[in-house]
Amino acid sequence: MDREQTIKTIEKEKLIVITRGITGDDLVRLAKALYAGGIRCFEITYDPSDPNTLAEVKSDLQRLDKELNGQLLLGIGTVLTKEQLHNAKEAGAKFIVSPNFNPEIVKETLKLGLVSVPGVMTPTEICAADEAGADFIKFFPAGTLGVKYCKDIYAPIHHVKYLATVGVSEETLREYLDLGFAGAGVSSQLIDKKLRDAGKFDELTKRAKRFVSIVNEYN
Numbered sequence: 123m124d125r126e127q128t129i130k131t132i133e134k135e136k137l138i139v140i141t142r143g144i145t146g147d148d149l150v151r152l153a154k155a156l157y158a159g160g161i162r163c164f165e166i167t168y169d170p171s172d173p174n175t176l177a178e179v180k181s182d183l184q185r186l187d188k189e190l191n192g193q194l195l196l197g198i199g200t201v202l203t204k205e206q207l208h209n210a211k212e213a214g215a216k217f218i219v220s221p222n223f224n225p226e227i228v229k230e231t232l233k234l235g236l237v238s239v240p241g242v243m244t245p246t247e248i249c250a251a252d253e254a255g256a257d258f259i260k261f262f263p264a265g266t267l268g269v270k271y272c273k274d275i276y277a278p279i280h281h282v283k284y285l286a287t288v289g290v291s292e293e294t295l296r297e298y299l300d301l302g303f304a305g306a307g308v309s310s311q312l313i314d315k316k317l318r319d320a321g322k323f324d325e326l327t328k329r330a331k332r333f334v335s336i337v338n339e340y341n
Contacts, residue, residue, distance in 0.1 A: 123195065128237045129257055130214045131163065131195050136305030136337045137295075138163040138219075138285065139312050139330075140199060145182055148318060150189050155323035156312060157190055159330025165219055165307065167199035168206055176206065180213035187214055197237075204230055211236060219307075221262060223247050228254040239285065243267060248279055258283045258304060265289020269297045276301055292332055299340050308333060 123131070132138065139161050144152060153164055166183055169175045183196050197217035198210040208228055210218055217237035220227060224240070232255050240251045241262035248259055258264055264286035265273055272286065286298040287307035306310040312333065317325050 123183050123216055125235055125237055126231075126259075128195065132217065132258065132285075133283070133304055134238070134339065134341065135162045135195070136299070137161060138197070138305065138307045139334055140165045140167065140219075140287070140307045140309040141313055142167045142200075142309070143169065144179060144285070144313065144318075149182055150186060151195065151323055152313060152318060152326065153186050153190060155327045156330045157194060159327040160334035161312070161330050162193070163195045163217075165197045165199045165217075167219075168201065170200065170202060176209045178207055183210075183213045183215060187258075193268070197239075201227060217257075219260060219285060223251045223254075225250070225254045228256050241287070245275060245279060248275070248282060252282045256282075258285050260307065261286050261303070263288035264298070264306075265294070269294060269301070272298065272303070273301055276303075292336060295333060295336055296339075299336070305337075323335075 139156055166179050168179055195216055198215040199219035201207050201218050201220050210232045218231045219239040221241040221310055223242050228238045238256045239258045239260050240256050241260040242248050242251050251259055259282045261284050265288040283304040285305050285307055286303055288304045290308045298306055312329055
């Protein structure tokens, strides 16, 4: 899948599930449960405090791609350095997500033919990221800032493609989409540790279906 196809897929699916600290068999089981619920975009994040994070994330992403027969659009998040970026490219990631905006990372991401999703929270950062060539703008942390803040920012700066991230629920997802956002990154609601620990992956599938049904109202 090339850059344009990746962009179109994210625009259509509108949901990216964000995983953090979930690896191996647990990650595969989660991905399969969410795929069964209609999720098609999946992000694995680096842990900058873990010296083995490059190898572990690369291995997990490649395993997911194999286990799901290439049916998931896979990306890597918490990309802070060019080393992490190039590792993501080698792993097979199609989109790159950061919690911050670094023009050098955006530039290098585009150079590698990948989709750029930097994190921002102010008008200055949004415009700078857009001018640098970012494909999507990760509004972070949207849930903490609140829908009203997002609405106030969106009013004058609505020519970019926003993805709301942090604290996105079924209710707020609809609010962001009504506002005009391109989509959202969803974590806690769809990776619920208590449900995973209890082996209730079928409940996560049901939750995924509810999120996807909301998105379908806008397609």
